[in-house]
Amino acid sequence: MTSRPAYSPVVTLAPIHQLGGFTCGDPEIDAFLQHRAHAEQTVRLSQVYVTANASHDVLGYFTLSPVTVRVETALLSKLGIGAVPYPQLGGYLLGRLGVHTTFQNRSVGKALVMRAAQIAKDEAEVVGGAFLAVDPKTESLVQWYTALDFVRLSEKTRRMVLPFTAIP
């Protein structure tokens, strides 16, 4: 793999993509792409998006899946939102994100988050949804997502959201 990247458009994972050489420094993220991504996409647990070089080696990837949040009716009334027939909010979960070690520290990961948000927002315009959600594994990742305008929902968990209105 050359050090001069030529990133492909972000597309859904396909058999043509080469996964064996992908390493991002997190064994779980690597193993998911190499061993489970195709199967999880096939069974529709999540959609896997990748960018690759001209040889189809994956340089970075992320997963998106729908997520819903049930909202207490009393809370809606308290906030003056009123009664709704189905007190659920829908969005998309950015489940996994990885960038090949060779191409880290070039804002590729941040650009992938933005592209994930844009794709999710586009999907939401068709099927509904109001936010992109993440559940970072570490506090340092919370800080990383905070810098990308994600809002943490509480100090007790690391769950964060980015409203689609905040996405260009």
Add this chain to the structure above:
Amino acid sequence: MPSPTSAYRALPADERQEFRLPGLLKEHLSRAAARTGQTIAEYITAALAERVTRDLAETTEWTLTAPEQEALLRTLAAASKPSAQATKLAARADALFGPLPPKKKKR
């Protein structure tokens, strides 16, 4: 595209699962598997894959506490515009990956 069931079955069977079941069900399981020309392991795996696919394909649900729900609603209600940084990042994404494909039409 392979079916969800075949996607599971294409993976290495590298885990064991033990459980007890009624004797009658075990007997019927053997007969049903034999009738379809499968081993019991193949039959159970196929049936499980089908059921798991169906049950997990539904949307993930986040269970939030009331304060977290309120934080979510307030965040969404704030209806923020894209920040300057978000706009810059979108330009970076376009530069790296090209523009977004045309939007899907509403169903």
